[in-house]
Amino acid sequence: MDNLICISMKGISKSYRHDAKTLQVLKHVNFQVGVGETCAIVGPSGSGKSTLLSIIGLLDFPDEGDYLLMGHSVANAQSDELAMLRKSEIGFVFQHYNLIARLSVLENVALPLRYRGVDRASALEQAMQMLGRVGMADRARFKSADLSGGQKQRVAIARALIGQPSLILADEPTGSLDSETAREILELLLSIQKEQRVTLLIVTHDNQVAHLMQKKIRVRGGRVEEMGASVL
Ligand SMILES: Nc1ncnc2c1ncn2[C@@H]1O[C@H](COP(=O)(O)OP(=O)(O)O)[C@@H](O)[C@H]1O
Ligand SMILES: [Mg+2]
Known part of the structure; x- marks a missing residue:
């Protein structure tokens, strides 16, 4: 059944050093997310949500524990294998979009394919x-700086999904948007998630967003706990 698990974490710990002190952000975290599942990550500010997402996204590494991504053991992988996994399996969506301002919308979306040698x-x-799919084909030649927040996030979603990743990691993707635009962006993400059967993890402060996800986990005091739908 292992091939039905997208993310498997066992005993994951992570500390940061601040001067002479060590701050333990994650303490023996265990959880799994199935292929094609949607999952909200909630918890107070500073609790380690972004750290957890960075580890899942292979942008940062745990001090101890086992992390399997699509059945691949991350701890044993070489750095070029990790870079490959990151490029082929994962799409990122950020609160502040992280588009490249000097490139056109079209070039931003094409970038992940260019990195893969297409x-x-x-x-x-x-x-x-892909821009057509997110309703942005008519802005293809615009510079990303000339778009509204909601439009930038549509472009960022297109960029995250163009390589057909198995996993989308979204860190507060609606955190800078008004509530109406946030709802549209979430609906777009969820509709593409269903079409492509991609696994989706969203860090969010918004209860309504969290309620739309199949699984909810809370990060608190370094621990991760899974919550029932009604607990939030
Ligand atoms: N690269 C880093 N170096 C040192 N400390 C960090 C680093 N990244 C995060 N932290 C600290 O780890 C804690 C968790 O941060 P973060 O994962 O960003 O929390 P959240 O996303 O839940 O707000 C915070 O106290 C933060 O200051
Ligand atoms: Mg954060």
Whole structure:
């Protein structure tokens, strides 16, 4: 059944050093997320949600514990294998969009394919299709700086999904948007999530967002606990 598990964490711990002190952010964290599942990560500010997401996204590494991503053991992987896994399996969506301002919308979306060695013409063609899917085809030639927040997040979603990853990691993706735009962005993410059967993890402060996810986990005091739908 292992092939049905997207994320498996066992005994994951992570500390940061501040001057002479050690701050233990995650303490022996255990949890699993199935392939195609949606999961909200909630918890107070500073509790370690972004740290957890960085470890899941292979941007940071635990001090101890076992992390399997799509059945691949991360602890034993070489750095080039990790870079491959990150590029092929994971799409990121951030609160502040993280688009490259000097590139056009189309070029931003094509970038993950270019990093994988896809030729420019083919990458741009696929990017155009993806922009159509998120309702942004008519802005393809714009610079990202000239878009509204909601439009930037649509472009960021297209960029995250163009490589057909198995996992989307979204860190407060609606945190900078008004409530109406936030709802539209969430609906877009969830509809593409269903189409592509991609696993989706969202860090959120918004109870309504969390309620739309199948699984909810709370990070608190370094521990991760799974919650029932009514506990939030
Ligand atoms: N790179 C880092 N170096 C040192 N401390 C960090 C680093 N990243 C996060 N921290 C600390 O770890 C704790 C958890 O941070 P974070 O994961 O960003 O929390 P959250 O996303 O839940 O607000 C905070 O106290 C933060 O200051
Ligand atoms: Mg955070």
